[in-house]
Amino acid sequence: MPSVIIIGANRGIGLGFAKLFSKYDNWNIYATTRNVQATGELGNISENISIYKLDVVKPVDVSNLAKEFENKNIDLIIHNAGVYGHNMTRAEVMEVNSLAPFKVIDSLMPSLLRGDQKKIAILTSQMGARNGGKTPTGVYGASKAALNDQYRIVELEWRKRGISSLVFHPGWVKTDMGGSSAPVEIKESVIGMYSVLEELCLENSGRFMDWRGMELSW
Numbered sequence: 018m019p020s021v022i023i024i025g026a027n028r029g030i031g032l033g034f035a036k037l038f039s040k041y042d043n044w045n046i047y048a049t050t051r052n053v054q055a056t057g058e059l060g061n062i063s064e065n066i067s068i069y070k071l072d073v074v075k076p077v078d079v080s081n082l083a084k085e086f087e088n089k090n091i092d093l094i095i096h097n098a099g100v101y102g103h104n105m106t107r108a109e110v111m112e113v114n115s116l117a118p119f120k121v122i123d124s125l126m127p128s129l130l131r132g133d134q135k136k137i138a139i140l141t142s143q144m145g146a147r148n149g150g151k152t153p154t155g156v157y158g159a160s161k162a163a164l165n166d167q168y169r170i171v172e173l174e175w176r177k178r179g180i181s182s183l184v185f186h187p188g189w190v191k192t193d194m195g196g197s198s199a200p201v202e203i204k205e206s207v208i209g210m211y212s213v214l215e216e217l218c219l220e221n222s223g224r225f226m227d228w229r230g231m232e233l234s235w
C-alpha cells in the first residue's frame with residue numbers, strides 16, 4: 018500500500034488532496050494540521066487517514082513528526098502549506114513559504130528514501146515566476162520565487178538520491194486564499210495535479226507544472 022503525506026491538509030487544496038487520495042483505496046494517507054483538536058472535515062474523510070500535528074515553522078513540531086515516521090515509509094510528500102501573508106511580516110512569510118518546505122522535507126527524508134516511489138511535490142505559485150519579463154508580485158510572490166530558486170538547487174541533489182520531484186502552480190483556486198471569485202474548483206485542481214504526479218519520474222523531474230499538466234517557465 019503506497020503512502021502519501023500531505024502537509025497542511027485541514028482546508029483548501031490540502032484537504033482536497035486528502036479527499037482525493039481517500040477515494041483511491043490503495044493509498045495510506047498521512048495528513049498534517051496545526052490544530053489536531055479541531056480537525057473538522059479532515060478527521061471524517063476516511064479510516065485510512067492518520068493525522069499529525071505540524072506547524073511548519075515550529076522546530077519542535079518538525080522533529081516530533083520526524084520521530085513519528087522513524088519506522089514508517091513514505092512514497093509521496095505533498096508540501097501544500099502556505100500563506101498569502103496578510104498581517105504577517107516579510108520574514109514570517111518567507112519562513113513559511115520559502116524555508117519551511119525544505120526543513121519539513123529534510124526531516125522526512127529517511128522515510129521517503131525507504132519508500133518505493135520516492136516522489137515530492139511542493140505547492141508554489143505562478144506569482145513567484147519571472148516568466149515573460151514579469152517580476153514576482155509582492156511579498157507572497159517573492160516568497161514563492163525564493164522557494165522556486167531553492168527547489169531548483171536541491172532538486173539536483175534529490176534526483177541523485179533517486180527522488181523525482183516537481184513544484185506545482187495549482188491554478189487560481191477557490192479556497193480561503195484564492196477567494197470566491199477564483200475560476201478553478203479545488204476538485205478540478207487536485208485531480209489535475211494527481212494526474213501529473215502519476216507521470217512523475219526521474220526523467221521528467223525538476224519541472225514547474227500547473228494543474229493541467231502544462232510546464233511553466235521559471
Ligand SMILES: NC(=O)c1ccc[n+]([C@@H]2O[C@H](COP(=O)([O-])OP(=O)(O)OC[C@H]3O[C@@H](n4cnc5c(N)ncnc54)[C@H](OP(=O)(O)O)[C@@H]3O)[C@@H](O)[C@H]2O)c1
Binds near residue numbers: 191
Ligand atoms: N488558492 C490559490 O489560488 C493558490 C494559487 C497558487 C498557489 N497556491 C498555493 O497552494 C497552497 C495551498 O493554498 P490554499 O489556497 O489551499 O490556501 P488556504 O486555503 O489558505 O490553506 C492554507 C493551508 O496551509 C496551512 N498553513 C499555513 N501556515 C501554516 C503553518 N505555519 N504550518 C502548517 N500549516 C500551515 C493552513 O493551515 P491553518 O488552517 O492552520 O491555517 C492551511 O491548511 C499554498 O502553498 C498556496 O500558496 C494557492
